[in-house]
Amino acid sequence: MSIEATVFCLLHTSTPLMRTSQLLIPTLRHPPGEADIISHRLMTRAGMIRKVAAGIYTYLPLGLRVLKKIECIIRQEMNRAGAQELLMPILAPADLWRETGRWDFYGKELLRCQDRHARDFCFGPTHEEVITDLFRREIRSYRQLPLNCYQIQTKFRDEIRPRFGLMRGREFIMKDAYSFDADEAGARRSYQKMYTAYERIFTRCGLTFRAVEADNGLIGGSMSHEFMVLSETGEETIVYDERSAYAANVEQAAVPPPSDEDHAALLPLETVHTPGAHTVQEVCASLRVAPARLVKTLLYQTPAQEIIAVLIRGDHEANTTKLNRFCGTEGITLAQKDVVSNLSLAPVGFIGPIGLTGIRIVADHAVKAMRNFVVGGNKTDTHLIHANWGRDFAVEAFLDLRQARAGDPSPKSDSRLQEAKGIEVGHVFLLGTKYSEAMQATFLDASGHERAAVMGCYGIGVSRTAAAAVEQNHDDKGMRWPVPIAPFHIHLLPVTASENVLTTAGMVYDALTGAGMEVLWDDRDERAGVKFNDADLIGAPFHLLIGDKGLAQGIVEFKRRDTGDVVNLPPNEVLPHVQSLLAAYDLPNV
RNA sequence: CGGGGCGUAGCGCAGACCGGUAGCGCACCGCGUUCGGGUCGCGGGGGUCGGAGGUUCAAAUCCUCUCGCCCCGACCA
Numbered sequence: 001m002s003i004e005a006t007v008f009c010l011l012h013t014s015t016p017l018m019r020t021s022q023l024l025i026p027t028l029r030h031p032p033g034e035a036d037i038i039s040h041r042l043m044t045r046a047g048m049i050r051k052v053a054a055g056i057y058t059y060l061p062l063g064l065r066v067l068k069k070i071e072c073i074i075r076q077e078m079n080r081a082g083a084q085e086l087l088m089p090i091l092a093p094a095d096l097w098r099e100t101g102r103w104d105f106y107g108k109e110l111l112r113c114q115d116r117h118a119r120d121f122c123f124g125p126t127h128e129e130v131i132t133d134l135f136r137r138e139i140r141s142y143r144q145l146p147l148n149c150y151q152i153q154t155k156f157r158d159e160i161r162p163r164f165g166l167m168r169g170r171e172f173i174m175k176d177a178y179s180f181d182a183d184e185a186g187a188r189r190s191y192q193k194m195y196t197a198y199e200r201i202f203t204r205c206g207l208t209f210r211a212v213e214a215d216n217g218l219i220g221g222s223m224s225h226e227f228m229v230l231s232e233t234g235e236e237t238i239v240y241d242e243r244s245a246y247a248a249n250v251e252q253a254a255v256p257p258p259s260d261e262d263h264a265a266l267l268p269l270e271t272v273h274t275p276g277a278h279t280v281q282e283v284c285a286s287l288r289v290a291p292a293r294l295v296k297t298l299l300y301q302t303p304a305q306e307i308i309a310v311l312i313r314g315d316h317e318a319n320t321t322k323l324n325r326f327c328g329t330e331g332i333t334l335a336q337k338d339v340v341s342n343l344s345l346a347p348v349g350f351i352g353p354i355g356l357t358g359i360r361i362v363a364d365h366a367v368k369a370m371r372n373f374v375v376g377g378n379k380t381d382t383h384l385i386h387a388n389w390g391r392d393f394a395v396e397a398f399l400d401l402r403q404a405r406a407g408d409p410s411p412k413s414d415s416r417l418q419e420a421k422g423i424e425v426g427h428v429f430l431l432g433t434k435y436s437e438a439m440q441a442t443f444l445d446a447s448g449h450e451r452a453a454v455m456g457c458y459g460i461g462v463s464r465t466a467a468a469a470v471e472q473n474h475d476d477k478g479m480r481w482p483v484p485i486a487p488f489h490i491h492l493l494p495v496t497a498s499e500n501v502l503t504t505a506g507m508v509y510d511a512l513t514g515a516g517m518e519v520l521w522d523d524r525d526e527r528a529g530v531k532f533n534d535a536d537l538i539g540a541p542f543h544l545l546i547g548d549k550g551l552a553q554g555i556v557e558f559k560r561r562d563t564g565d566v567v568n569l570p571p572n573e574v575l576p577h578v579q580s581l582l583a584a585y586d587l588p589n590v
Numbered sequence: 591c592g593g594g595g596c597g598u599a600g601c602g603c604a605g606a607c608c609g610g611u612a613g614c615g616c617a618c619c620g621c622g623u624u625c626g627g628g629u630c631g632c633g634g635g636g637g638u639c640g641g642a643g644g645u646u647c648a649a650a651u652c653c654u655c656u657c658g659c660c661c662c663g664a665c666c667a
Contacts, residue, residue: 026600028600028602028617029602029616029617029628030601030602030616031601031602032602033596033601033603033660034596034659034660034661036660036661053658053659054658054659054660107665107666108665109665109666126667157666157667159665159666159667160591160664160665160666161661161663161665163660163661226667331665331666333664333665334664424667427667459667461667493626495625495626495627496625496626526628527624527625527626527627527628527629528626528627528628529625529626529627529628529629530627530628531626531627531628532626532627532628533627534628536627545626547626548626549626550626557626
């Protein structure tokens with residue numbers, strides 16, 4: 001490299017571009033029609049992201065800055081919690097995935113490919129196999145534990161239907177961490193450290209969130225919490241209890257058995273004609289009873305094609321997560337119509353527990369408390385009233401099988417649950433030894449016995465966190481980034497083009513950037529209105545307006561993006577003012 | 591995978607039913623004008639109408655196939 005080129009590189013790597021005229025920030029007045037939710041629309045309009053294919057995006061300079069900030073906060077907090085960063089490959093050999101059985105089990109979401117020798121590989125949707133393989137090769141002794149390694153890396157999950165921009169992409173950036181401990185107690189300590197680190201991370205990112213109890217799902221293990229950013233656009237529903245700090249995903253939330261039982265005298269079973277009444281609503285309308293007086297019979301089929309009948313009170317919803325847990329299955333589904341008809345039963349809508357032979361019958365707790373209820377008649381256009389379990393049909397077990405909902409009693413206090421929508425930005429799992437046993441990831445304990453490591457895994461959707469931040473922080477003009485993850489701290493807006501304004505802008509810019517602040521200087525030859533609109537759209541937390549009107553009075557205008565409040569300051573007081581504002585934050589240094 | 595919709599200039603759309611010169615707004619380029627919330631005027635560049643095949647004297651337009659994208663559903667961390 002020539003001297004000139006070297007000098008050029010040094011100059012230009014040490015002074016990042018912060019002028020609008022030089023940066024690639026292609027703002028749009030109109031979003032593309034396909035952008036559906038706020039974060040997708042605004043991030044596209046602000047020139048932060050561009051779609052390359054369904055669920056696959058390019059992060060433009062502005063968007064990348066936000067991601068880097070989130071990553072930085074994550075790194076700082078992960079390191080603080082004793083985790084160490086490494087980087088695993090995007091492609092993993094199929095053999096590793098076959099060892100845990102997930103090559104077959106993970107399904108179409110696992111994107112597979114072959115190399116030139118026709119060897120199978122997959123794009124990592126998560127990295128338990130690769131990290132566990134590393135562990136078993138390198139770790140021999142309990143003295144090397146605990147160990148917690150993380151990476152920040154691009155993941156690929158071939159979602160059936162990618163949607164919502166960065167919120168549910170196929171390719172996305174994720175921080176995933178894996179802990180290895182010598183025993184369960186150690187694993188719980190590692191889990192707790194990550195839980196605490198996650199609280200710090202999302203707090204520092206300026207998000208309103210809630211940690212909720214969650215199901216372990218396909219990944220396995222015994223305990224997990226999801227970190228939910230509260231937002232109406234959330235795809236998840238959570239229930240929480242203000243009084244006891246209890247919060248859970250509705251999938252997971254336990255519903256206690258009803259406290260009151262109906263003790264009415266048993267009435268004789270009667271057959272009633274209910275033509276065309278398939279749904280709970282139709283049956284209730286036809287018989288003039290409340291949905292809570294009805295018991296619906298749902299037929300589920302396990303992956304092994306076993307059929308099980310599930311009795312749920314008419315106004316309740318079944319919870320397949322709980323059903324899976326009871327059956328010891330994953331992926332139980334409502335029986336298909338053709339399966340039902342092959343069982344030579346009544347059509348869907350008229351199925352009932354009475355006379356249902358050769359099929360297991362389980363019921364939700366709530367059914368146990370009922371007397372003289374309505375059930376399907378197992379015959380077209382027929383229902384039965386005054387049905388009673390025990391007398392008219394047997395139930396294998398009563399257990400918690402329904403979805404929690406607002407108004408249900410809290411399992412942890414005597415108050416009632418409330419509902420909210422959330423975006424899952426983080427998930428911590430206590431895995432146990434599922435992967436370490438499958439892959440013989442063992443070590444010798446203090447007494448010389450070989451033991452399987454007790455694992456935990458911990459994910460944060462980095463790109464999704466950025467999108468969630470926008471969902472939670474915007475107005476009709478654009479984004480309002482929380483200070484720590486904003487692409488820039490200050491948007492410098494000369495509103496007129498006089499010599500005086502430009503000179504002042506240059507001086508303020510030098511002063512602020514010299515003090516380490518990130519200033520986006522809109523030096524374009526544009527009208528003030530255009531600059532204001534772009535600035536509101538991009539959503540830096542502070543805007544600095546410099547114009548001839550103000551300078552005539554010796555002031556510049558310092559405006560908060562979130563409240564719109566304006567403070568008039570002499571130019572030389574801008575730096576201390578911003579410094580005092582930013583001092584309130586634990587800022588990442590990207 | 592089932593149902594619905596859409597592919598025409600960078601973005602937003604019209605034209606299609608009824609085949610015959612490919613249009614509008616914004617953006618972009620030039621000149622002038624204006625300059626504190628998306629100025630105004632004049633001039634200009636840019637499109638194999640997603641792709642392939644077919645019908646026809648002639649296809650953005652009609653037919654067949656195909657690819658891509660979006661929405662709803664089922665599925666899922």
